[in-house]
Amino acid sequence: MTKTLQRLLGIGDWRETAVSQETANRRNLRLLIQLRWLAVAGQVATILLVHFVMGIRLPVFWLLIAPAGLALVNLVSVPLTQRRDAISDQELMLALLADVAALTWQLFLTGGAANPFVALYLLQVVLGAVLLAPVYAWSLIGVTSLCFAGLGVFNRPLNLPPDSEDALLSLYMQGSLICFLLMAVLLVLFMTRINDNLRARDAYVADVRQQATEQDHIVRMGLLASGAAHELGTPLASLSVILSDWRRMPMLKADADLKQDMDVMQAEVERCKAIVTGILMSAGEARGQAPMRTTMGRFLNEVVQGWSARDARVRVEVTAWTGPDPSVIADPALRQVFGVLFDNAVEAGARRIFVSPVVRDGQLEFAIRDNGPGFPATILERLGKPYNSTKDRPGAGLGLFLLVNVMRSLGGAVEASNPPAGGGEVRLILPIAALAPQEMSDD
Known part of the structure; x- marks a missing residue:
């Protein structure tokens, strides 16, 4: 079957039009950028709240390096998603590793594994499990686990106020509450957008499958039409020859009405031949007529x-x-x-x-x-x-x-x-x- 027939009838592997993983990654990276802006705002607000409201002295300048770095990552990622149609799994993995690195830096400066915000590693794992291929998701689990373990050994203790254990427990509970609220809000926003993407993908796949069914229907019709055109070519040629012979016979030419009927018949035969030729041209079998x-x-x-x-x-x-x-x-x-x-x-x-x-x-x-x-x-x-x-x-x-x-x-x-x-x-x-x-x- 020629390329012309394939182009005309739309024949081809419908899977080529399905949503590719790299195209989905582009949408996911854009979603991750939006969530990262929220995370940056939440981190800055939390640092200032703990330092100035809760009275826990923090290395504010060094801590603010992390959200500043994440903002820079976003500024680099935004034009990347605009210029390119596809994002690879490796690039999406690097984007998540940037978030893990920023979180690890902040936890290192604020007590390490004893900080209640260490639970934010679970947020990174959830994002990786949803956005990444299994091999990268498991790799992200390994990275976050190593970071967690390393923070238990290497960290800078918090300069907590010298209060009773009840006060310290209260501070820990407040930090845990803030961490929980931050994770819950980000997860709800993220999962809502992911569900929207999934519904859009399912609708697209359903449309592609419908197109595949229609194209299969067209293929069968095209093959049937092409076969019928070939079959009709021979009898039409025979009719044309017979009519030409009749029109040259003196006895038939003498009858004006019969001659007019034969002229009409000849015109209709030529029209049928033109229709057959058009069908074969559409199927890529141009019967000697080159494209013009x-x-x-x-x-x-x-x-x-x-x-x-x-x-x-x-x-x-x-x-x-x-x-x-x-x-x-x-x-x-x-x-x-x-x-x-x-x-x-x-x-x-x-x-x-x-x-x-x-x-x-x-x-x-x-x-x-x-x-x-x-x-x-x-x-x-x-x-x-x-x-x-x-x-x-x-x-x-x-x-x-x-x-x-x-x-x-x-x-x-x-x-x-x-x-x-x-x-x-x-x-x-x-x-x-x-x-x-x-x-x-x-x-």
């Missing part, structure tokens, strides 16, 4: 003229281009997209169709508006879903379904609405690069 370089304006005019020749009752008007007329490859898939839209407008009762093309920010945008009754609400709600149609006949609703998936495979999008002026409007948005001349080498 043209401009988007010329291509659009050819599409409109070719379609208008089929139904003279409907008038299709193309407005002048706004902006440059880009050079493109005449893609049969895009030709069929316009054909489906025009056919649907006529079936809905439209007699005038307006096509407004524009080039904006590297995107081709086409607004196709008609003077019909507009789209029913059910169609707009389920745009692009198979068999989504108000027509009561087998197979109805596949046109828009195929159209949306063809545009998606080309990197574009489809929007539908009912403008206030009446009728229905479909907007096609397509990157110019999808039809650039270099695409000729895809086959």
